[in-house]
Amino acid sequence: MYFFGQKRKYLYLCRVNKKIMPKEETLHISGIQVHITRKAIKGTYLSVKPPNGTVSIRTPFKAPKSVIRYLVTEKLPWIRRQQARYAAQEREQPKQYCAGETHLLLGKHRTLHLIPTDGYPKVTPHGEDQLHFHIDPEAPTTMKAQHLDAFYEEILRNQIPPLAAKWHQTIPNLPTYIITIKRMKRRWGSCHSLKKHICLNVALAKYPLPFLELVFVHELVHLFEANHSPRFYDLMDQYHPQWRKVDRELKKLSIGFATCQ
Ligand SMILES: [Zn+2]
Numbered sequence: 001m002y003f004f005g006q007k008r009k010y011l012y013l014c015r016v017n018k019k020i021m022p023k024e025e026t027l028h029i030s031g032i033q034v035h036i037t038r039k040a041i042k043g044t045y046l047s048v049k050p051p052n053g054t055v056s057i058r059t060p061f062k063a064p065k066s067v068i069r070y071l072v073t074e075k076l077p078w079i080r081r082q083q084a085r086y087a088a089q090e091r092e093q094p095k096q097y098c099a100g101e102t103h104l105l106l107g108k109h110r111t112l113h114l115i116p117t118d119g120y121p122k123v124t125p126h127g128e129d130q131l132h133f134h135i136d137p138e139a140p141t142t143m144k145a146q147h148l149d150a151f152y153e154e155i156l157r158n159q160i161p162p163l164a165a166k167w168h169q170t171i172p173n174l175p176t177y178i179i180t181i182k183r184m185k186r187r188w189g190s191c192h193s194l195k196k197h198i199c200l201n202v203a204l205a206k207y208p209l210p211f212l213e214l215v216f217v218h219e220l221v222h223l224f225e226a227n228h229s230p231r232f233y234d235l236m237d238q239y240h241p242q243w244r245k246v247d248r249e250l251k252k253l254s255i256g257f258a259t260c261q
Contacts, residue, residue, distance in 0.1 A: 027069070029068075030073055032072065032076075035056045039058060040060070045058045046072070048083060051086055089252060097114075106205065107208035111129060113132050116135075121147045123147060152203070160216070164216075177196040178197050180200070183201070196223060198216075200212070200215060207253065211250050211253075214247060214250060217240045221239065
């Protein structure tokens with residue numbers, strides 16, 4: 001009996017695991033490679049992902065292939081547009097953090113100078129067009145990337161208080177919120193509207209201030225409206241009437257972090 005009971009339990013676990021483990025497959029539809037993930041969800045969701053315009057579909061386990069083919073065929077013009085947009089994005093080359101390399105800071109190119117040090121590494125802007133990187137020149141690239149990120153984070157931490165002072169006057173009744181700055185691969189910012197927690201991509205320090213301002217305001221508006229609903233865009237139009245123009249410029253950039261890691 002004991003063995004039987006164990007066996008039943010084992011079979012039951014197998015059934016549960018089979019139910020929850022996603023299944024992956026690939027289809028070729030109208031010349032496009034489509035990555036399909038079947039999982040325990042109700043709807044079917046199509047996405048085109050940067051940087052290469054990979055087409056992915058998340059769908060229930062039992063969704064027929066004919067439905068997936070129909071969806072992709074119907075959305076083909078939109079898929080092509082997204083892929084063309086990603087292809088046209090300005091993409092940074094992977095950085096080596098060597099002397100003479102250029103790095104962006106608030107929209108301006110600066111030349112990197114490596115200054116050997118035995119102390120704790122740090123980065124400082126120098127003049128109008130230089131960055132002094134005090135570090136062991138032989139340090140690994142990943143370590144150099146981390147210290148440059150720490151520098152970018154400090155830049156953002158200095159930029160945010162004046163932005164907050166400005167936008168807290170424009171947007172009334174903002175709840176108390178917290179901000180985290182971190183490296184993100186796919187998003188410029190995010191907002192957990194229930195936890196009142198905004199995350200900003202540290203890479204925003206590379207680009208002109210209006211980009212940081214746009215993402216900041218976007219996430220502030222998410223504190224009132226979690227989704228990209230018509231109300232969300234009404235609020236954006238109301239508080240930041242120029243946002244669409246800045247957004248078009250921001251969309252020309254890729255986040256471009258994947259190759260650095
Ligand atoms: Zn959003």
